[in-house]
Amino acid sequence: MPSAEPLPVSDLGGALLGLLARGPGTGYDLTRQMHRPVGYFWSAQHSQIYGELTRLEQDGLIRGRDVDGAGPRQSRRWSITSAGRRALHAFVTTPPPDRPTRSRLAVQAYSLWLADPDAARAMVQQVRRRHVELLADYAHEDAELGSPAVGDPEFGNAAALRMGVLGAEGMVAWCDWVLEALERG
Amino acid sequence: MPSAEPLPVSDLGGALLGLLARGPGTGYDLTRQMHRPVGYFWSAQHSQIYGELTRLEQDGLIRGRDVDGAGPRQSRRWSITSAGRRALHAFVTTPPPDRPTRSRLAVQAYSLWLADPDAARAMVQQVRRRHVELLADYAHEDAELGSPAVGDPEFGNAAALRMGVLGAEGMVAWCDWVLEALERG
DNA sequence: TCCAACATGTAATTAGTTACATGATTAG
DNA sequence: CTAATCATGTAACTAATTACATGTTGGA
Numbered sequence: 044m045p046s047a048e049p050l051p052v053s054d055l056g057g058a059l060l061g062l063l064a065r066g067p068g069t070g071y072d073l074t075r076q077m078h079r080p081v082g083y084f085w086s087a088q089h090s091q092i093y094g095e096l097t098r099l100e101q102d103g104l105i106r107g108r109d110v111d112g113a114g115p116r117q118s119r120r121w122s123i124t125s126a127g128r129r130a131l132h133a134f135v136t137t138p139p140p141d142r143p144t145r146s147r148l149a150v151q152a153y154s155l156w157l158a159d160p161d162a163a164r165a166m167v168q169q170v171r172r173r174h175v176e177l178l179a180d181y182a183h184e185d186a187e188l189g190s191p192a193v194g195d196p197e198f199g200n201a202a203a204l205r206m207g208v209l210g211a212e213g214m215v216a217w218c219d220w221v222l223e224a225l226e227r228g
Numbered sequence: 229m230p231s232a233e234p235l236p237v238s239d240l241g242g243a244l245l246g247l248l249a250r251g252p253g254t255g256y257d258l259t260r261q262m263h264r265p266v267g268y269f270w271s272a273q274h275s276q277i278y279g280e281l282t283r284l285e286q287d288g289l290i291r292g293r294d295v296d297g298a299g300p301r302q303s304r305r306w307s308i309t310s311a312g313r314r315a316l317h318a319f320v321t322t323p324p325p326d327r328p329t330r331s332r333l334a335v336q337a338y339s340l341w342l343a344d345p346d347a348a349r350a351m352v353q354q355v356r357r358r359h360v361e362l363l364a365d366y367a368h369e370d371a372e373l374g375s376p377a378v379g380d381p382e383f384g385n386a387a388a389l390r391m392g393v394l395g396a397e398g399m400v401a402w403c404d405w406v407l408e409a410l411e412r413g
Numbered sequence: 414t415c416c417a418a419c420a421t422g423t424a425a426t427t428a429g430t431t432a433c434a435t436g437a438t439t440a441g
Numbered sequence: 442c443t444a445a446t447c448a449t450g451t452a453a454c455t456a457a458t459t460a461c462a463t464g465t466t467g468g469a
Contacts, residue, residue: 085328118421152391155320155378157381213394224378254448
């Protein structure tokens with residue numbers, strides 16, 4: 044009998060399965076797609092991705108087929124299997140472990156009190172600019188999206204994007220809070 | 229001549245220096261302090277902390293003195309050196325690298341479209357509860373804090389806490405957004 | 414002709430987690 | 442007497458980054 048429990052996957056594995064659930068692709072494709080919009084929240088180098096794909100294949104969650112591509116080597120086109128879909132199902136509905144979100148910026152904030160105020164202001168202003176830019180990118184993506192139904196793959200994009208917007212708005216608000224405090228001295 | 233550039237430190241190194249800048253402590257102390265409020269944003273096991281402390285000592289950023297503690301072994305009390313303070317200065321005012329914040333929840337969100345709506349709702353509700361609890365913890369800490377001046381160590385606590393509040397509020401808003409979308413079907 | 418994009422892989426290193434190991438003191 | 446806390450360390454492993462390596466095709 045087949046095991047009832049689907050195989051657990053790593054966070055990167057979940058990201059890759061999430062991409063392949065929308066359609067097959069090569070390792071190279073996946074590496075590029077680890078940009079907008081999954082890549083807003085997860086990144087990986089191709090070296091890590093190729094390794095993870097091999098592991099997912101060994102677990103039977105994806106299947107690779109050789110195709111001849113433009114490069115010097117054979118290219119492999121990966122597709123998700125039904126076991127992979129089951130594993131992805133389990134992955135998305137399992138509450139994430141309750142560890143603190145790692146934020147280097149928060150670690151810096153914790154020691155901001157001993158920084159030179161001008162240097163602190165410059166750093167925070169740069170962070171602010173970056174998040175304002177991010178918000179503009181998100182707005183672009185959002186404009187092409189509308190309000191997809193929950194069963195539509197686009198709903199996943201919208202949900203991830205929404206999280207990005209709320210997070211970036213929070214960061215801008217935080218920067219303003221710090222800048223005001225530095226103003227007051 | 230002494231080098232003009234202070235030694236770069238890792239994120240964990242920055243967190244530990246940030247704690248030691250407020251006063252000396254043993255590895256055990258630091259492990260416990262990697263809870264509120266730095267630990268809201270960075271966590272580490274003692275195994276990693278002890279190793280990092282050794283590295284910081286080799287770089288001359290901290291200094292350890294043997295004291296006899298309650299345990300079976302000699303205890304070491306660590307203090308930050310002036311080189312350590314310089315390195316921490318540089319650490320806090322260097323804009324963090326522009327990599328995406330890793331969010332497993334966002335990766336899950338990206339594939340939420342193929343989840344069973346009831347399972348999705350349960351997951352999101354649990355995440356929401358967790359962040360509401362976090363907000364209550366933050367409010368507690370905040371109440372004891374007031375509005376410290378920028379040169380006061382407490383200002384670091386306040387800044388980190390502020391980031392936590394804004395982040396958690398964003399997460400609750402995100403959960404509500406998803407729950408509403410699931411309601412509408 | 415040179416550079417970018419295509420396309421895949423390995424090697425070396427650093428960061429982080431989990432598990433193993435020890436042994437004293439104190440509170441219930 | 443038992444469990445928790447004190448207090449430190451190592452070992453084994455997984456995750457992630459950086460660097461090394463190869464070789465084609467298409468456009469400026």
